[in-house]
Amino acid sequence: MKDLGQQNTVSSFLVQQLYDLGVRYVFGVPGDYVLGFYQYLNESKKLMIINTSDEQGAGFAADAYARINGLGVVCITYCVGGLKVVNATAQAFAEKSPLVIISGSPGITERIKNPLLHHKIRDFDTQLEIFKHLTVDSAVISDPPSAVKVINRVLLSAMRYKRPVYLELPRDKVLAPLSFDGQEDEGHTGGRQITDNNFTFKNASLESDIDSLKEAINEAKEMIKFSRKPVIIAGVEIHRFGLKRAILTLIEKTGIPVVSTVLSKSVVSENNPLYMGVYEGAMGHEWIRSYVESSDCLRIAWRTND
Numbered sequence: 001m002k003d004l005g006q007q008n009t010v011s012s013f014l015v016q017q018l019y020d021l022g023v024r025y026v027f028g029v030p031g032d033y034v035l036g037f038y039q040y041l042n043e044s045k046k047l048m049i050i051n052t053s054d055e056q057g058a059g060f061a062a063d064a065y066a067r068i069n070g071l072g073v074v075c076i077t078y079c080v081g082g083l084k085v086v087n088a089t090a091q092a093f094a095e096k097s098p099l100v101i102i103s104g105s106p107g108i109t110e111r112i113k114n115p116l117l118h119h120k121i122r123d124f125d126t127q128l129e130i131f132k133h134l135t136v137d138s139a140v141i142s143d144p145p146s147a148v149k150v151i152n153r154v155l156l157s158a159m160r161y162k163r164p165v166y167l168e169l170p171r172d173k174v175l176a177p178l179s180f181d182g183q184e185d186e187g188h189t190g191g192r193q194i195t196d197n198n199f200t201f202k203n204a205s206l207e208s209d210i211d212s213l214k215e216a217i218n219e220a221k222e223m224i225k226f227s228r229k230p231v232i233i234a235g236v237e238i239h240r241f242g243l244k245r246a247i248l249t250l251i252e253k254t255g256i257p258v259v260s261t262v263l264s265k266s267v268v269s270e271n272n273p274l275y276m277g278v279y280e281g282a283m284g285h286e287w288i289r290s291y292v293e294s295s296d297c298l299r300i301a302w303r304t305n306d
Contacts, residue, residue, distance in 0.1 A: 009175045010147050011040040014167070017155055018100070019046050021071050026050065026102075027058040031077025033119065034104025036174040038075070047073075055081045059088025059099075066097045067239070071158060078105045079119040082127045089134045092164040095263055096240050099164040100155065101131065107172030108142050131166040138166035144176040162240040227297030230256045233279055236263035248272075259292060 018026075027050045030038040041049055052058040055076045066072030076082050082103045092099040106117050111124050121127070125140075132138050137157035139150045151167070158165040224230050238247050244267060251258050251274050259279040260267050268275045277288050
């Protein structure tokens with residue numbers, strides 16, 4: 001592997017992976033435990049920092065950016081900042097938005113003998129435990145040799161499930177050197193991609209199992225073929241996975257009417273002749289509810305990797 005100089009650190013690798021995934025802005029509020037990483041962000045000039053008046057606003061801004069861009073990042077300090085993005089994270093989880101929370105934290109060496117460090121709530125892992133309940137993947141980057149695997153795994157989870165993830169970066173690991181098990185791949189866009197145990201993040205498979213997918217498609221075709229009143233409920237996953245063109249092609253070719261949910265209201269144009277409106281169960285229009293719930297072939301159009 002070529003000498004990457006300053007690229008061979010926890011911060012440089014994290015920033016590069018975010019950049020490769022299309023992130024160009026980081027929202028947040030700098031605080032003492034994350035100042036080292038903020039300094040690196042500022043000096044690297046790969047990602048533009050958008051400072052907000054408080055962390056909650058940063059979280060919601062990053063969530064909005066994720067919905068438009070495909071991945072968003074909020075960067076905050078430990079506890080006093082981290083806990084202020086809980087609401088934004090919960091919203092992102094509920095509405096399937098790929099938000100990356102990066103939080104600074106006390107250095108690993110500072111935690112020896114449980115010193116009285118400011119911003120600490122109860123235990124050093126209290127904030128981590130909270131975010132475990134609000135994200136699909138979470139980790140503390142405490143061991144530089146394993147940082148590549150940890151960063152790749154967590155970011156891949158955000159892309160695979162389109163839900164928030166949490167990375168905690170102790171301040172004494174910001175510029176820690178990395179070790180790589182794999183090789184440098186010169187073939188990817190930008191000319192640099194680190195692989196770890198044959199894993200290339202940019203080209204990591206986010207696709208379904210081919211055999212399972214074929215079986216599901218064949219089953220769906222048979223159900224539609226013999227149905228008299230099929231209807232498609234287009235969920236918000238159509239937005240998150242960039243499948244708007246695919247769903248339009250499907251309804252145009254099949255002539256199957258489509259409804260949306262409240263979250264996915266704009267996934268199909270209201271001017272489309274096959275669009276019926278928003279399905280909200282008992283809270284919605286009775287004729288839409290009646291049509292959907294009397295269908296003999298209800299196809300729920302979403303994507304899942306579970």
